[in-house]
Amino acid sequence: MKWLxxxxxxxxxxxxxxxxxxxxxxxxxxxxxxxxxEMHAAVVLDIRLxxxxxxxxxxxxxxxxxxxxxxxFRNPLSGPYVLGIxxxxxxxxxxxxxxxxxxxxGVVGAAWIGAAAVLSVVAALGRRIGDVMVILxxxxxxxxxxGALVQILQYLSPEAALKNFVIxxxxxxxxxxxxxxxxxxxxxxxxxxLSVVAAKPLDLLLLGEDYARTSGVRLGRxxxxxxxxxxxxxxxxxxxxxxxxxxxxxxxxxxxxxxRTASHRRLLPASVGVGVAMMLVCxxxxxxxxxxxNAISALLGIPIVVWxxxxxxxxxRC
Amino acid sequence: MxxxxxxxxxxxxxxxxxxxxARGTKTADFDRVVYAPRYAAGYSIRANADGQTxxxxxxxWQGARDTxxxxxxxxxxxxxxxxxxxxxxxxxxxxxSDRVKGVSGVRYLTQPIEDVHEVGYEGAVDYETxxxxxxxxxxxxxxxxxxxxxxxxxxxxxPYIYIGDxxxxxxxxxxxxxxxxxxxxxxxxxxxxxxxKIAARYEALRKSIPxxxxxxxxxxxxxxxxxxxxxxxxxxxxxLLRDAGAEPVYAPTGTTSSESVDLERAYELALQADxxxxxxxxxxxxxxxxxxxRTPAVMKDHVWNNTLRINAGGGNDYWESGVxxxxxxxxxxxxxxxxxxxxxxxxxxxxxxx
Numbered sequence: 090m091k092w093l094x095x096x097x098x099x100x101x102x103x104x105x106x107x108x109x110x111x112x113x114x115x116x117x118x119x120x121x122x123x124x125x126x127e128m129h130a131a132v133v134l135d136i137r138l139x140x141x142x143x144x145x146x147x148x149x150x151x152x153x154x155x156x157x158x159x160x161x162f163r164n165p166l167s168g169p170y171v172l173g174i175x176x177x178x179x180x181x182x183x184x185x186x187x188x189x190x191x192x193x194x195g196v197v198g199a200a201w202i203g204a205a206a207v208l209s210v211v212a213a214l215g216r217r218i219g220d221v222m223v224i225l226x227x228x229x230x231x232x233x234x235x236g237a238l239v240q241i242l243q244y245l246s247p248e249a250a251l252k253n254f255v256i257x258x259x260x261x262x263x264x265x266x267x268x269x270x271x272x273x274x275x276x277x278x279x280x281x282x283l284s285v286v287a288a289k290p291l292d293l294l295l296l297g298e299d300y301a302r303t304s305g306v307r308l309g310r311x312x313x314x315x316x317x318x319x320x321x322x323x324x325x326x327x328x329x330x331x332x333x334x335x336x337x338x339x340x341x342x343x344x345x346x347x348x349r350t351a352s353h354r355r356l357l358p359a360s361v362g363v364g365v366a367m368m369l370v371c372x373x374x375x376x377x378x379x380x381x382x383n384a385i386s387a388l389l390g391i392p393i394v395v396w397x398x399x400x401x402x403x404x405x406r407c
Numbered sequence: 408m409x410x411x412x413x414x415x416x417x418x419x420x421x422x423x424x425x426x427x428x429a430r431g432t433k434t435a436d437f438d439r440v441v442y443a444p445r446y447a448a449g450y451s452i453r454a455n456a457d458g459q460t461x462x463x464x465x466x467x468w469q470g471a472r473d474t475x476x477x478x479x480x481x482x483x484x485x486x487x488x489x490x491x492x493x494x495x496x497x498x499x500x501x502x503x504s505d506r507v508k509g510v511s512g513v514r515y516l517t518q519p520i521e522d523v524h525e526v527g528y529e530g531a532v533d534y535e536t537x538x539x540x541x542x543x544x545x546x547x548x549x550x551x552x553x554x555x556x557x558x559x560x561x562x563x564x565x566p567y568i569y570i571g572d573x574x575x576x577x578x579x580x581x582x583x584x585x586x587x588x589x590x591x592x593x594x595x596x597x598x599x600x601x602x603x604k605i606a607a608r609y610e611a612l613r614k615s616i617p618x619x620x621x622x623x624x625x626x627x628x629x630x631x632x633x634x635x636x637x638x639x640x641x642x643x644x645x646x647l648l649r650d651a652g653a654e655p656v657y658a659p660t661g662t663t664s665s666e667s668v669d670l671e672r673a674y675e676l677a678l679q680a681d682x683x684x685x686x687x688x689x690x691x692x693x694x695x696x697x698x699x700x701r702t703p704a705v706m707k708d709h710v711w712n713n714t715l716r717i718n719a720g721g722g723n724d725y726w727e728s729g730v731x732x733x734x735x736x737x738x739x740x741x742x743x744x745x746x747x748x749x750x751x752x753x754x755x756x757x758x759x760x761x
Contacts, residue, residue: 108535109533109535109536110535110536110538110539111539128538128539128541131538131563132535132538132539135538135562135563136534136535136538136563137535185552186550186551186552186555187551188470188551189468189469189470189471189551189552195558196555244634244667245667246551247469247550247551247664247665249550250550250551252528252529253529253530253550253555256528256529256530256531257530257555259530259531261530261531263532263534263559264530264555264558264559266558266559266561266562266563267562268562269558269562379527379533381531
């Protein structure tokens with residue numbers, strides 16, 4: 090596990106030294122400890138550092154949210170967005186960018202409210218329905234319904250507004266500001282703490298709901314904690330960075346393979362490490378190629394999932 | 408607020424000191440109007456007793472209501488970043504291309520500028536380059552809502568100003584924003600002179616059309632994937648057509664945004680059109696939807712597109728200099744709809760589809 094986090098530190102350092110503004114390495118160093126020019130300090134601290142921290146938080150959150158969803162639904166193809174978080178966020182953002190309704194909320198506020206609203210509806214319905222698979226189906230239906238509403242808004246929008254929206258759906262790590270970070274980081278931290286709380290019940294859930302129930306797990310409560318954690322993690326990341334695909338799906342699988350474990354006590358940090366490393370690589374590639382982060386994360390995540398599927402043939406066992 | 412004589416609920420008001428040295432000023436002190444636009448509805452320029460000026464921008468994006476930005480301008484901007492090519496054209500019209508340091512979409516610029524950097528586009532802005540350019544001001548626009556860049560620019564301490572040219576509903580109103588930009592760079596008088604010439608030429612052209620026995624009817628834009636987007640009656644495209652002595656074949660009223668018309672109705676309307684202009688991506692008659700190739704406008708060889716000046720990157724000068732030269736656009740349109748009124752000369756923006 091140590092080497093994984095060492096790799097994350099190295100990637101973070103590389104990410105800090107790469108960017109479109111030509112800042113010499115020594116200046117990057119001096120930006121932190123004093124002596125850098127004002128412009129270089131602004132580039133390194135106000136832009137690069139925020140962006141790299143955003144990548145770290147986003148990677149960790151999406152990986153953990155994906156892991157939680159995969160265990161809860163006992164479905165290896167679940168990810169942070171199966172319950173309609175990204176569709177809810179998209180609808181919120183579409184209302185802001187395409188119709189101008191509630192623009193005072195801003196893109197971030199609207200996305201977060203959209204994501205949280207969807208998850209609360211699914212969770213509320215889930216309380217009445219015992220079967221977790223029904224919740225999964227509801228989530229998928231909800232996503233499609235909201236996708237349809239977004240399509241209507243897109244259809245009726247002028248080109249330039251459409252472009253803004255489409256670009257939002259491609260994800261961006263560079264829009265988080267320092268005051269927003271003060272909201273972003275604590276929300277993610279809280280989500281991660283909730284995930285740690287959920288680790289033990291999740292271990293038991295792996296053996297089946299009946300087994301978990303007889304072992305003393307209160308299923309309703311465990312589900313509530315997981316939903317809360319996923320809203321905080323994936324909802325917040327989507328609000329600030331847009332939907333970022335495949336990291337949440339691929340990172341937990343890679344964690345399982347690298348550490349050959351199913352215990353959430355180990356899988357949680359493993360997924361965090363893999364997620365952070367993946368996001369930092371995505372950020373680097375997105376900066377070097379000047380391409381949107383969502384395209385990079387898909388191109389990087391898909392081969393990993395394919396490799397997992399082909400190598401282990403049976404995803405539910407690995 | 409009292410000066411405007413109406414109750415303005417300020418959903419959003421912002422005083423931005425474009426440069427230091429203007430601290431401690433109050434917007435209420437700017438009680439002398441130094442420039443009240445004749446055609447543009449979205450801005451005014453005021454001054455206070457100390458001779459400082461304030462640019463007041465109202466409702467700079469579609470659907471904005473009671474939104475007002477007050478910018479106190481302390482000293483002329485020397486380093487400008489433009490998010491829209493029309494703002495680049497306005498600076499060029501004032502002989503200030505050299506002040507443009509960064510642009511969104513450099514490869515689309517049809518009039519190349521020396522030493523200009525790409526800053527990316529809304530939602531994918533390259534903030535590192537933007538900061539490194541040390542702009543005095545970033546010229547923004549909002550589409551349906553505030554620009555997504557606003558929060559980040561504020562956090563980075565980079566001054567910005569909304570330029571609302573694209574929401575103006577008259578061609579001259581759009582162009583008149585060059586005076587606001589002139590004020591920003593310390594060349595208002597020159598901007599007023601330049602705009603005055605453009606407006607005079609436009610008005611003269613408009614009046615050159617003799618009374619017509621029959622007004623030609625015009626179809627605009629290209630039906631695409633089952634629907635046709637028609638500019639509203641109260642829009643800049645329709646205003647241009649009417650000033651050129653033509654009528655849109657259909658123009659939705661009671662709205663300022665385009666309306667989507669389905670293909671059957673579009674075909675019905677196309678049958679009534681004498682001319683067809685602004686065919687978007689269709690560069691030849693063969694690119695038009697097959698069913699529309701036998702409509703009267705096509706049969707009479709009356710199909711024109713505003714794509715005479717396109718650069719290698721796909722940028723169209725119609726959307727760049729065309730915004731500051733509505734007189735040139737109008738002159739093209741009059742020569743399309745009413746051949747013989749104006750002396751023969753080459754088209755500026757329009758070419759005939761073959």
